[in-house]
Amino acid sequence: MSRLVKDFIEIKDYGTLGELIERLVAVRDSLPADAEADVKMRGDDIFGRQLSISFYRPQTQEEAECDARYAEAYRESRERELSRLQDELGVECRAPRNRARKLRIVA
DSSP states (O other), rough: OEEEEEEEEEEEOSSSHHHHHHHHHHHHSSOTTTTOOOEEEEETTTEEEEEEEEEEEEEEOHHHHHHHHHHHHHHHHHHHHHHHHHHHOOOOOOOOHHHHHOOOOOO
16 A cells, blocks of 8 residues: 655745746646645745645655654554553553444434
8 A cells, every 4th residue: 555645845936927837837747647736835025935835646665665664663652652651640541342332312
């Protein structure tokens, strides 16, 4: 199963409307077909403004291998943190039982 990764492209320097349109067309043509891109204006008058384009793309093989390497360590760290919080609060969380609940209709 391939995960989707949110990626960003920032367009900082553009002088004319024509240049901006050319860059946006080039970015659009390079995006995957199902990217669902969003465009936002970021920045301010002091530090400058830039267009930020965010989109989803499939995860690369290298990124998937990196995630796989660290997934177990991440899960273990989350379990340690949960255990620490349970000890601190004096509460033990248990998974709910898988019993079927009957629907009770009250008229």
